[in-house]
Amino acid sequence: MSKLVEINFDGIVGPSHNYAGLSLGNVASAKHQGQTSYPRAAALQGLAKMRGNLARFGHQGFLLPLPRPNGALLEQLGKGAENNPAMLAAAYSASSMWTANAATVSPAPDTADGRCHLTPANLVTMVHRAQEWPDTKRMLDLAFADDEHFSVHHPVPDTFGDEGAANHMRLCTDHDQQGVEVFVYGRSLAERGSGKFPARQHIEASRAVARLHGLDPAKTVFIEQNPVAIEAGAFHNDVVAVANGDTIFAHELAFADRQAAYDAIREAFPALQVVEVPDSAVSLADAISSYLFNAQLVTRPEGGMALVVPEECRENARVWSYLEGMLATNGPIREVVPVDVRQSMANGGGPACLRLRVVCDPSKVDQRFLLSEARADAMEAIIAAHWPEHIDPDDLGQPALDQAIRNARFALLEVLDLTELG
């Protein structure tokens, strides 16, 4: 029996969750700018997803909200920065909930020293995300402190944008076996002078992470994301593709040169199965509004894979009818499980954005970061009692809200016995 299992570490939605439209190129973030957010409902939705996955798949971890508002960021931006709504909102951002961007993870069987390697993402493209990594690293250092089994790196130099696991896929036949790691980088139309949106993942960053993790070059593939997908709003690869086991589930327009991409992956991983969704069945626009590919593709204990998709997929007739047809084909994906993460979705974060996958032996992880029913109950009580019910963008900066947000986070740290992160 394999000792290594996949643990999904979901980001708990922080008490400062708000809609500030901070992410250029993220269509949902722009669309919901200025709306009222519901942090308590958001965190409870995330917790319900975690509970469901724990019951179904057996292992679940979590990462905590980072300290907000971040006064150090406002200080760095100079006195008066708080009068600029975007800068103020950046200091309040709860964006660390999207832990797919916390780090890139290479499990032990893939690495030269046989340890599981994690490199926090520098997230330099957006100021509200670039502030995350020091606190994220502090948490990863704690959760994966056992340095016989884990190695937590520094981020790559910030000249090169790195957005973590959202642009990384691992293929394997079994978690205990060496896998093939696929890094997807972007070169935007904007860089070429004809587009609006930035490419957030640079190939130099992907290559650096692969070197830092000691990956075997014969088992590592670098693929260019389709600039057309970036321009349509796929700001990370996980908006148009997801992998699990021997399978990639992807949109036809996910990669710059699809045939070359699949050929390169097949050369390193001959057993590859591709479930490709044609643009004629689900357009890029439908894929991006429903977040069909921002799904958790998970191997079920009983065999076959489940696709955990946002509820929004059920509301899009073309997407839902594609999924029904796919299930009828008896391919690798046997089940579709819709989950309600609408509060996160409105900022462009679906079920897959909310989790960081770490393949490891769960007994080597700091147990305080692993979910149990009892811990879920304790968290739920804290969220219900302390998370603000709603936040309007105009509320940001009010001393009472500041205090409520700080107290809420601290109450959670206390109940989880993690006050050293305070």
Ligand SMILES: NCCC[C@H](NC(=O)CCC(=O)O)C(=O)O
């Ligand atoms: N992986 C999903 C990430 C979503 C995230 N959204 C945001 O940061 C929106 C924040 C705001 O607009 O308030 C992003 O674009 O990086």
